[in-house]
Amino acid sequence: MKRFLLLFCVLVSFLIFISLQIDFSLSALALTRQQLEGPGQLLYQSRHSLRDDTGSPWQVVLFKRVKDGETVEISLRLVGFPEGIEFLHPERLTITTAKGQILAAEDAFAQESPAANVGQYNMQDILAQLPVTEAIELSLPLDNPRSLSIPTPVLLEWQSLLFSVNGGNPNHPATIKSPPSGFTLGQFQLSDYSSKAS
Numbered sequence: 001m002k003r004f005l006l007l008f009c010v011l012v013s014f015l016i017f018i019s020l021q022i023d024f025s026l027s028a029l030a031l032t033r034q035q036l037e038g039p040g041q042l043l044y045q046s047r048h049s050l051r052d053d054t055g056s057p058w059q060v061v062l063f064k065r066v067k068d069g070e071t072v073e074i075s076l077r078l079v080g081f082p083e084g085i086e087f088l089h090p091e092r093l094t095i096t097t098a099k100g101q102i103l104a105a106e107d108a109f110a111q112e113s114p115a116a117n118v119g120q121y122n123m124q125d126i127l128a129q130l131p132v133t134e135a136i137e138l139s140l141p142l143d144n145p146r147s148l149s150i151p152t153p154v155l156l157e158w159q160s161l162l163f164s165v166n167g168g169n170p171n172h173p174a175t176i177k178s179p180p181s182g183f184t185l186g187q188f189q190l191s192d193y194s195s196k197a198s
Contacts, residue, residue, distance in 0.1 A: 032161050040068045044164050046157045052146045057081050060150070062123065062158050074124045074162070075108055078140065078148075080117045087119040091141035095126065098134035107141075132156050 035043045045063040052058060059079040065072050076093070090110030095103040105121035113119070119141070130136060132155045138148040 032157055032164060034164070037065075042066045044161050046154070046161050048154055050148060050150070050154075052080075052140070052148045054146055056085070056146070058148055060148070060154070062127075062161060064161055064164070074122075074127055075120050076105065076123050077118065077120045078138075080119075080140075080142075082117075084117075086116040086143045087113065088141045088143060089113060093119070093121040093141060094139040095130070096137045096139065097131055098136070099131075101129075103129060127158060127162050130155055130158065132159055 033045050033047070035045070037043050043063060043065055045061055048060045050058050050060050058081070059077075061077045061079075062075070063077065064074045078087075078093075080087075087109070090107040092104040092106060095105065097103075103126050105123055105126055108120040108122050109118070132152060135152055136150045136155065138150060140146045140148060
């Protein structure tokens, strides 16, 4: 009888754990926002507040722009607090997986940044390579380097954003295209994050 009760308790605990994981993952997927920026132009974004290895808060925003059914940009914007944080330009963002794979994202603000504490990186060729079952670590290219861990629920949300258009087909011709002339990053405003964390 004791063995049966023990087995029953283990099974119930396992089912509760699995249901919590599923609920957490689904809630992460539900946080992806969609915004109409203009005729035929949509902005999909995932926003999170995370802390780096020193405990300082960061606003982490992955966004995708779609123009007339074509994905024209997928970028990761990082806003650090307090304002004493300063990104080095042009420097790549280094991404390390739990298995030791190292990826590097190009600096989108290599020429000019809206503020010292704001960095933005091109994720078009990298996002599909990221795992969803293990956290990744971002090595932030700062004057005083820091690292930022991205947990699996956020990575799941990023993948949902990647496939939120084009019927979930990464080989669809609309997946990645060059931005049309006159299409600028200035249309995506994060000014409300450049001074202090919420």
